[in-house]
Amino acid sequence: MNPYRLSPQQMAFFNTFGYLAFPGLLADRIERIIAEFEILWAAQGGGHHGQAHDGKRRSCIAPCVDRSVYLSTMLDDPRLEGIAISILGENFNYMGSDGNLYAGDTGWHSDGWHREITHIKMAFYLDPVARNTGCLRVIPGSHRIGDKFADSLQAEVFNAEASWTIDDGDVPCVALETRPGDVVLFNHNLKHSAFGGSARRRMFTMNCCQRYPERLLPELREYLTGAARFWVDRAYGEAMINTASPQRMVHLEQNLANDGHLKALADKARAEMLEPSRG
Numbered sequence: 001m002n003p004y005r006l007s008p009q010q011m012a013f014f015n016t017f018g019y020l021a022f023p024g025l026l027a028d029r030i031e032r033i034i035a036e037f038e039i040l041w042a043a044q045g046g047g048h049h050g051q052a053h054d055g056k057r058r059s060c061i062a063p064c065v066d067r068s069v070y071l072s073t074m075l076d077d078p079r080l081e082g083i084a085i086s087i088l089g090e091n092f093n094y095m096g097s098d099g100n101l102y103a104g105d106t107g108w109h110s111d112g113w114h115r116e117i118t119h120i121k122m123a124f125y126l127d128p129v130a131r132n133t134g135c136l137r138v139i140p141g142s143h144r145i146g147d148k149f150a151d152s153l154q155a156e157v158f159n160a161e162a163s164w165t166i167d168d169g170d171v172p173c174v175a176l177e178t179r180p181g182d183v184v185l186f187n188h189n190l191k192h193s194a195f196g197g198s199a200r201r202r203m204f205t206m207n208c209c210q211r212y213p214e215r216l217l218p219e220l221r222e223y224l225t226g227a228a229r230f231w232v233d234r235a236y237g238e239a240m241i242n243t244a245s246p247q248r249m250v251h252l253e254q255n256l257a258n259d260g261h262l263k264a265l266a267d268k269a270r271a272e273m274l275e276p277s278r279g
């Protein structure tokens, strides 16, 4: 059994505020992780889908870690797996990964608005980032759907100027400043953003969620349709699937059993879009 677990206090913090930070958690692996990340970009022409990164628009690789045998092992890392198990249960689902060269700000948003199933994102920033140089900013407690505070924010934060006569960058928040090797994690419902980063701000993410009960499988299939805009045919990349141990497969199995509709949707996206989505 994986012995790594969050403490009751970390769990309470996550439940109340919607995020956690783990300074230095992957310091022992970060050099190789960055090297493998750069190999993926080189294989993709340096930027988005065979183009150079122009420093003006976000370039994206999706799936990201799934394309690399080494990066796929991050899902087996007992520290990351133990964190996900603590929040989501032993049989949590891995929900994919994106790799990014950001350029410019990311406005306030949630990654989902999930009422029943908890979804989390682990984010890995590969350069030192601070409040005004592109670190992740979060609004604590904004993930709690049904809570008056979170619901008011959901109605007002997408236009801070009109709602409160303030700039997006002045919305009260916590700035999760990080160095390479740190890990930050948040509930998908949590409002988050980033401001003032460089023209090649490197980060990638890994998403995980609770296993879906049978009655909510249509919702899981709907979630998976979101991958079609990246022109991917399956829920996971080949390296992730082909090198999966039985333990890793626990976290892949439910999506692999429910992604049969994805290829047709990805084919449609390939026919209709000039390039895969940038995010």
Ligand SMILES: O=C(O)CCC(=O)C(=O)O
Binding pocket: 102, 105, 106, 111, 121, 123, 134, 135, 136, 192, 193, 194, 203, 205
């Ligand atoms: O670092 C950023 O620009 C924001 C990241 C983000 O919004 C996300 O990964 O969902």
